[in-house]
Amino acid sequence: MASLSLLHFTTYFPSHTQTTLKPPSSAVSFTVRCTSPTSTPPPPQKHRRPAEENIRDEARRRPQLQNLSARYVPFNAPPSSTESYSLDEIVYRSQSGGLLDVQHDLTALKNYDGEFWRNLFDSRVGKTNWPYGSGVWSKKEWVLPQIDDDDIISAFEGNSNLFWAERFGKQYLQMNDLWVKHCGITHTGSFKDLGMTVLVSQVNRLRKLNKPVIGVGCASTGDTSAALSAYCASAGIPSIVFLPADKISMAQLVQPIANGAFVLSIDTDFDGCMNLIREVTAELPIYLANSLNSLRLEGQKTAAIEILQQFNWEVPDWVIVPGGNLGNIYAFYKGFDMCKELGLVDRIPRLVCAQAANANPLYLHYKSGYKDFQSLKANTTFASAIQIGDPVSIDRAVYALKMSNGIVEEATEEELMDATALADSTGMFICPHTGVALTALMKLRKAGVIEANDRTVVVSTAHGLKFTQSKIDYHSKNIKEMACRLANPPVNVKAEFGSVMDVLKEYLKKNESKC
Numbered sequence: 001m002a003s004l005s006l007l008h009f010t011t012y013f014p015s016h017t018q019t020t021l022k023p024p025s026s027a028v029s030f031t032v033r034c035t036s037p038t039s040t041p042p043p044p045q046k047h048r049r050p051a052e053e054n055i056r057d058e059a060r061r062r063p064q065l066q067n068l069s070a071r072y073v074p075f076n077a078p079p080s081s082t083e084s085y086s087l088d089e090i091v092y093r094s095q096s097g098g099l100l101d102v103q104h105d106l107t108a109l110k111n112y113d114g115e116f117w118r119n120l121f122d123s124r125v126g127k128t129n130w131p132y133g134s135g136v137w138s139k140k141e142w143v144l145p146q147i148d149d150d151d152i153i154s155a156f157e158g159n160s161n162l163f164w165a166e167r168f169g170k171q172y173l174q175m176n177d178l179w180v181k182h183c184g185i186t187h188t189g190s191f192k193d194l195g196m197t198v199l200v201s202q203v204n205r206l207r208k209l210n211k212p213v214i215g216v217g218c219a220s221t222g223d224t225s226a227a228l229s230a231y232c233a234s235a236g237i238p239s240i241v242f243l244p245a246d247k248i249s250m251a252q253l254v255q256p257i258a259n260g261a262f263v264l265s266i267d268t269d270f271d272g273c274m275n276l277i278r279e280v281t282a283e284l285p286i287y288l289a290n291s292l293n294s295l296r297l298e299g300q301k302t303a304a305i306e307i308l309q310q311f312n313w314e315v316p317d318w319v320i321v322p323g324g325n326l327g328n329i330y331a332f333y334k335g336f337d338m339c340k341e342l343g344l345v346d347r348i349p350r351l352v353c354a355q356a357a358n359a360n361p362l363y364l365h366y367k368s369g370y371k372d373f374q375s376l377k378a379n380t381t382f383a384s385a386i387q388i389g390d391p392v393s394i395d396r397a398v399y400a401l402k403m404s405n406g407i408v409e410e411a412t413e414e415e416l417m418d419a420t421a422l423a424d425s426t427g428m429f430i431c432p433h434t435g436v437a438l439t440a441l442m443k444l445r446k447a448g449v450i451e452a453n454d455r456t457v458v459v460s461t462a463h464g465l466k467f468t469q470s471k472i473d474y475h476s477k478n479i480k481e482m483a484c485r486l487a488n489p490p491v492n493v494k495a496e497f498g499s500v501m502d503v504l505k506e507y508l509k510k511n512e513s514k515c
C-alpha cells in the first residue's frame with residue numbers, strides 16, 4: 001500500500017491552502033497548513049523556483065504518487081479474460097479484432113479515498129504547475145499515471161467554462177439549472193485537445209523508447225486533425241491528416257495547414273478516410289490518432305470529472321453530448337463512472353447522445369432496441385464534424401448509454417440550425433453540433449423527460465468561430481428549403497443621417513412593442 005509523508009504533500013498543496021486529507025487507511029492522517037478566509041493573509045511565498053529553472057525542471061523535483069498503473073485490455077472483456085498490453089505497445093485492437101480500453105489499477109487507486117482525490121484535483125485548478133495547469137493532467141493519476149512529466153506535451157487544455165445558460169434556460173425551456181460545458185473554448189477550438197494531449201504525450205514517450213513511430217496520422221472531419229497537428233507541432237513530431245475533400249470548414253482546414261501537417265484532401269467522406277488511415281497505419285510507422293485508439297478517451301473523460309468538480313462534486317441529472325464517431329459519449333461515461341467507483345460521488349448522470357438526423361446510425365440503432373447495428377452513408381449536414389455513418393466506437397457508445405440509463409435523440413437540419421441561432425441570440429456563439437445537443441434537450445424537455453428543475457449540462461464540443469459559414473448562410477437566408485426563421489441579416493443603409501435615423505426609429509418601434 002502506498003504511503004505518504006507530510007513532505008510529500010506540502011509539495012502538492014500551496015502553503016496558503018487549508019486542507020485536511022484522509023490518506024490511505026494505513027497512513028497517518030495529517031493537516032496541510034492553511035489560512036481561513038477570516039485570518040490574516042499568508043506572507044508572500046519566498047520560495048520561487050531558481051531563475052535558471054523552468055516549470056518542467058521544477059516538476060522533476062516533485063514526488064509523485066507511486067504504484068499506480070494502467071494497461072490496455074479488450075473493451076468490456078469478461079472477468080476471465082487475461083489479454084492485456086502495456087501502454088508502451090503499439091496496439092489498437094484486441095486479438096479478436098474488438099476495441100481496447102485503458103484499464104487503471106483500481107485497487108491501487110482505492111488506496112486513497114474519495115475525499116483525497118477531490119482535494120487533490122481541486123488543489124491543482126487554476127495554477128501553472130507543470131503539468132497540473134492542464135485540466136487533463138491535473139488528473140494525471142487517472143489518465144496516464146506512469147508517464148514522466150517530462151514527456152508530456154500540453155497546452156494547459158481543459159478547465160473550460162461551465163456556462164450557466166440563464167436566459168436560454170429560463171426563456172425557452174423554463175429551466176433554472178441549465179449549463180453549457182464549453183469544451184470548444186480551448187487551444188485548437190474543440191474538445192479533441194483533451195484527448196490529443198494524452199495521445200501525443202504517449203507518442204513522445206514511445207519515440208524516446210525508440211519505438212517505430214515516424215509520424216502520427218488521423219482521418220478527420222476537421223477537429224481531430226486540428227488538435228493532432230497542433231500538439232505534434234508543439235512536440236516536433238510529423239503529423240499526417242486525411243480530410244474528406246470539401247467537407248470541412250475553412251477554419252478547420254487552415255489549422256493543420258498552418259501547423260505544418262502533411263494534409264491529404266481525399267475525394268471521399270469521413271468514413272472513407274477512416275478506412276484508409278486504418279489500412280495505412282497497419283502498414284507504415286504512422287501512429288493512429290483517432291479515437292479508435294483508446295488513449296484519446298483517457299484525456300476526454302476528464303471533462304466529466306471537471307463538470308463534477310465545477311459543481312462542487314454534486315452530480316447533475318443529465319449530460320447531453322453530440323455524437324459522431326462515438327468515442328466522446330463513452331469518455332464521459334468513463335469519467336463519471338470512475339468518480340463513482342472511487343468514491344468521489346455516489347451516482348452518475350443520465351447521458352443523452354444527440355445525432356444529426358442526416359447522420360444518425362446510433363439513433364436508428366437505439367430506436368430498434370439496439371438490435372443489429374447497421375452503418376449507413378451519412379448525408380451532408382451543417383453539423384459537419386459529426387457527418388459519420390460508420391462510427392468506430394459504436395460498442396462503447398451502446399455500453400455507456402445502457403449503463404447510464406441513457407437516451408439517443410436526433411435533430412433535423414432546420415432544428416439544429418434554429419437551435420444554434422436561438423442559443424446565439426441569448427449570448428452564446430455555438431457550433432452546429434452544440435445545436436444538435438440543444439435540439440435534443442428541447443425535445444426531451446417538451447416530452448417531459450427532462451424536467452424543469454433537473455440540473456442539465458449540454459456539452460458544447462467546438463468553438464462557433466470554426467463554423468461561421470453556416471451562420472452566414474443562415475442569417476442571409478441562403479439555405480434551400482429552410483425558413484431560417486431567426487435570421488438577423490445586416491441592414492444596408494446610406495451613409496447619411498436621415499436614412500440612419502429612419503431605420504433606427506423603425507427598429508426601436510419594433511422593440512418597444514416587445515418590452
Ligand SMILES: Cc1ncc(COP(=O)(O)O)c(C=O)c1O
Pocket residue numbers: 190221223224291322323324325326327328329385386431433461462
Ligand atoms: C465538434 C464535434 N462535436 C462532436 C463530435 C463527436 O464526437 P465523437 O466522434 O467522439 O462522437 C465531433 C467529432 O466527431 C466533433 O468534432
Ligand SMILES: N[C@@H](CCOP(=O)(O)O)C(=O)O
Pocket residue numbers: 192218219220221222223224225289290291292324325327385386
Ligand atoms: N469529429 C472528428 C471525427 C473523428 O473522430 P475521432 O474522435 O475518432 O478522432 C474529427 O474532428 O475529425
